[in-house]
Amino acid sequence: ADQPIIGLITKTETNPFFVKMKEGAQAEAKKLGAKLMTASGKKDGDTAAQITAIENMVTAGAKTILITSSGDAIIPAVKKAQAKGVQVIALDSPFDGADALFATDNYKAGILIGQYAKAALGGKPAKIAMLDLFPGHPVGAQRHNGFMTGFGLKANDAKSNELSSTPETVCAADTDGNQAKGQTAMENCLQKAPDINVVYTINEPAAAGAYNALKKAGKEKGVIIVSVDGGCAGVADVGKGVIAATSQQYPLKMAAMGVAAGVDYAKGGKKASGYVDTGVTLIADKAVAGVESQSVKVGTDLCWGNK
Amino acid sequence: MNTLKDKLPPLSQLGPFIALAVACVVFGLTTDNFFTPANLALILQQVMVVGVIAIGQTLIILTAGIDLSCGMLMALGSIVMTKFAVEYGLPVPLAILCGVGVTTLFGLVNGLLVTRIKLPPFIVTLGTMNVAFAITQLYSDAQTVSNVPESMTWLGNTFGLGDTQFAYGVVLMVALYLGVWYWLRDTASGRHVYAVGNNPEATRLVGIPTDRVLLGVYVLAGVFYGIASLLTVARTSVGDPNAGQTENLDAITAVVLGGTSLFGGRGMVLGTLAGAIVVGVLRNGLTLMGVSSVYQVLITGILVILAVTVDQLSRKGGR
């Protein structure tokens, strides 16, 4: 009966990334004999729901809370929870004051695909479409600016929430990370600049949508689509040539580590600390010179952090 | 007495079309690529899903209701039809039927709660929106369903008309609009939809089974959401559990922009089509102008208000 209670709060529950994270946490909790509570915001950026969830989990007796922050507004609530002896670990998205951070570096994920796209394009002049998330999202900004930095364009640093743009980024549109909207965005970009040759996408559903748009326009051949996440479906798309390369991240790993840290804390009273980079790997079907990447096979094995 | 002037719709109903025309002229002047036939055909493709959802929404709003569940039902329907076809290997027509069946069933539930227990449509559909969302996520495991059979995405294919490629789905959408327009305008049951929204008590007293009309409208709306499910599958070639999150607001916006009153009984389904296209034109035109996304939101906000203002002023002029 005295199972340690661990809370997991994700940004949403509609993104496979977070669904996998939850599954990973559940599996690990079962293995280690802990009780897992979960909650999430209604949409990305819904900090109010996350704060409420923190409070409710503390009331329910959770001793460790794992959270993928939707925004820094949760920090004070985290502090309050910590003052009651609760360990709070940030997964995926960093914020100040977390006891520990298990995450990938989204800026670096962006840099990797930027470098890949640059190399794959060769010397041709770049015409880039940027298919972003939605305004004001830190992860969106980090990936976007990271991509541009990797591509060798001038862009803001990792701390900025502003989306950079240069003459090479001929079109930018929001996708909400959603396939249908990704397709619409790409279609509109193609109207604006029919000769786009590089497409940055915020995630793989958006990439699939972009590919659909290109295919309908008969232009899927000469265009390089890059993306981030490395989910199983996304990696499969890399294999099919839909996506040229994607930066793979490992939500299952983050979650499992978080649950383990929670159990440790319950048993031994020792809090986790510091930043553990769960890693990011570039997955590409065709390797290009000068950029280190892994094959689709490796990506499939690792997708979401299966191993 | 029966002059041409009498036959034309009154100026008050032209508002949404005027707003549409104004938006088009503005984008035509500020961008190079807006007024190409290809781009215009593209906009139609982009609005076809919301457009069909908005038909159902129009019907419900005409009865003085509102449907928040429409987008989520569309997502659920698309997951059901793709999963049934891909995972259980059901023949495509049957799988489509199952998807449409599910959305229709939800429409029936909405309708029963509204007519039998007399709950406010806002709350009923808020509830079913949540339920449909949860079922979609649970059933799909939040995973996109891909490898959808070709025949299920046929409506997304295009045919050439001159130089321009039109999607079959757009033709379907336009056909549905024309059909519903005819139904609402020229048949008894269509007029009863207006009557129920205009004065439900009077409609009951003249001996029209108002509950049956209402129930029929909700069920029919469910059917339209099911068709929208098929269209979204056709358009994206996948079953996407994340679809439908913004479609309810978009659809209501299209209806209201189209001049239908949220108080029921007044409006025209073709106005909704214009409203849906206005939304699509704004999104397309602003991207073509290279407006960055925060500014797009800002400008959309202002333009939406301007569009109804044009509408409103043209109505006053028309009196």
Place this chain on the structure above:
Amino acid sequence: MNTLKDKLPPLSQLGPFIALAVACVVFGLTTDNFFTPANLALILQQVMVVGVIAIGQTLIILTAGIDLSCGMLMALGSIVMTKFAVEYGLPVPLAILCGVGVTTLFGLVNGLLVTRIKLPPFIVTLGTMNVAFAITQLYSDAQTVSNVPESMTWLGNTFGLGDTQFAYGVVLMVALYLGVWYWLRDTASGRHVYAVGNNPEATRLVGIPTDRVLLGVYVLAGVFYGIASLLTVARTSVGDPNAGQTENLDAITAVVLGGTSLFGGRGMVLGTLAGAIVVGVLRNGLTLMGVSSVYQVLITGILVILAVTVDQLSRKGGR
């Protein structure tokens, strides 16, 4: 004639409270921690922001309008007041005033568009929602404003009452509810709000300046959103540009659960408080029961429908 029965509110107005009681009993029986004073105080803290927004929303819905911009205005207000205090070093009271001023200004704009150009409130507030969102993002650079002065978050502090800690903000919320309740029930201008929602034409004809009443309501709602801005700053200790995304639907839900008609003219602001608490209780109780979040959505959907059903049936019984 003036028996106790006459003095009690009619049973029809007790619906939301019955739903609330039912929800509490269920959670009390199924969880250990629900019925602790600390938890109940916590729920009140969690609903205080939505609760205050919902006051403004109630006023607008009573006039047969709707306000989609409320959440975004709240976010804008909180960014303005925190930025003014933190970055420009304005004295806290002045910074708060500026924040409330901005939301009030937006309320005024909403009101002017509704009364002068006679635009539908749905569209007007959809527009200002987008505009306020964009301004919030642009002005804050999408960055959270932290290091907010202590004195600005004072309403988030708690005081002990017995063993339980109550936030000052909760007291403010309850005071606002009581004030508005008194205003709506016992003053002429409050009754005019009902009259305008009930029959605007008749209200105009008896010589009440309906446009002024409407404008006043929108402005006042803006003030309440400003107060909600302050409360959200107090609760989170930061200015959060991401705030307010779900508050509009939550607030409307609270109003409708509270028994106010979306057609205007009928309802009670205290019902809204009950409605807001029902939403908070559901979220809290389900988390305490350890229900995972997709299932929470599912259950919330079903429970919302059940809550209004209870309400509806108790009304019928009351006749």
Place this chain on the structure above:
Amino acid sequence: MATTQIVMQAQGLVKRYGQVTALDGVDFELRAGEILAVIGDNGAGKSSLIKALSGAVVPDEGQILLDGKPVQFRTPIDARRAGIECCYQDLAVAPAMTIAENLFLGREIRCEGVMGSVFRKLDKKKMLETAIARMADLKVGIRSMTQAVETLSGGQRQCVAVARAAAFAEHVVILDEPTAALGVKEGNMVLELIRRVRDKGLAVILISHNMPHVFEIADRIHVARLGRRAAVLNPKKISMSDTVAVMTGAMKPEDIPADCLAH
């Protein structure tokens, strides 16, 4: 005797609204082919009575017989199926719809042929023509039948409602204060219409506060008082002032001379 055949009968109808008892055990009889006037003070329960008879409200107690057989009208549709049409006091019109549409609401005419049977297309032209003819019967100077009812004057609106009820009834027509908002000329036209309806063999229930109208046209007068039936009078025998006295309670029912009562 054919004329004494009872078409519609009600026994002990009770209808309560909260603490208000609108109908307090009222009895009622309508004979074939007669015009029965129902009179009474404001709030006497006249409208409540005919609402119960036409299925608009369901009485709490009592029973209704149609042609001697007990019926249960749960909705106005039931009553309409039995050939009963009613024109309510708070005019049941859809204000945003046109006059022609309101006239034919629920009784629309479809086109002939395929358009009608398959496409269920309304014959708008025919409905418009019929509407013009019907309104011309009532001599109401309405300029266009395609104008929305909400743009009509009070009396014009009433004519629309009356015309609808009279046009479609097959058995019983119930009119709740049909002439209240009408001018002298239009009021006489409605009386004329009522006579024509009766002459077609239908029974008519006419609620009115207009005593001259009542005495001009009624075969019998049902006096409603405080939710009950005070008396049924014979307008050929009783004077107008005595009738008013019975109605207002100044004259007790038992004081009415026997020959003034109708049977």
Place this chain on the structure above:
Amino acid sequence: MATTQIVMQAQGLVKRYGQVTALDGVDFELRAGEILAVIGDNGAGKSSLIKALSGAVVPDEGQILLDGKPVQFRTPIDARRAGIECCYQDLAVAPAMTIAENLFLGREIRCEGVMGSVFRKLDKKKMLETAIARMADLKVGIRSMTQAVETLSGGQRQCVAVARAAAFAEHVVILDEPTAALGVKEGNMVLELIRRVRDKGLAVILISHNMPHVFEIADRIHVARLGRRAAVLNPKKISMSDTVAVMTGAMKPEDIPADCLAH
């Protein structure tokens, strides 16, 4: 002469609704302390006329004089400020609100003392008592003043609207068919009320289709026809049937004997 002083005057008022011309250059005069009846067929433009006089609609052309001075009523508030109260035909009531609230809508009474001046608290008790007294004046048997107006019978509802207009006017009372839905007794009470209002020195405009009522109470009769004024008649001299003839157009205005005209 005091009685011929003109309180309210209108010249050449025109009001068009789309293709329909409701008022076609109508003139109008109301004298101090008189009861002026306005009669006419349905759709003759009576309601449109008084709507223009009370600020409910703004006429397209023409001008209105109050006590000889031109006025521009843009809203009913302007008219109310000038002491004009109007009871409209499509009763301007808020159905969900109680009888007492409707009676005092826009003219609420506040408590005495601090509660009233600072907290602006309504004196509900006083309003309720006044409402009961006013309705008792009209002898309407309404059981509870705190019931919502939507639960009243048609005639009861009309009494509420009439009572409101009569209670608050200071200069001119306009009543649009106030007795249309009323019973004999209640109708007489309203006539009585109108006389009392006149005796207080106010001028009254009474629209009615009830000729006996008009002849019983009116000092002068304004006959409206096709959006214009056909004639102003003297009820002491002209017969009821001639009046109807003028109203329906059967008698030409120029054929009216000179002594039957009012000045």
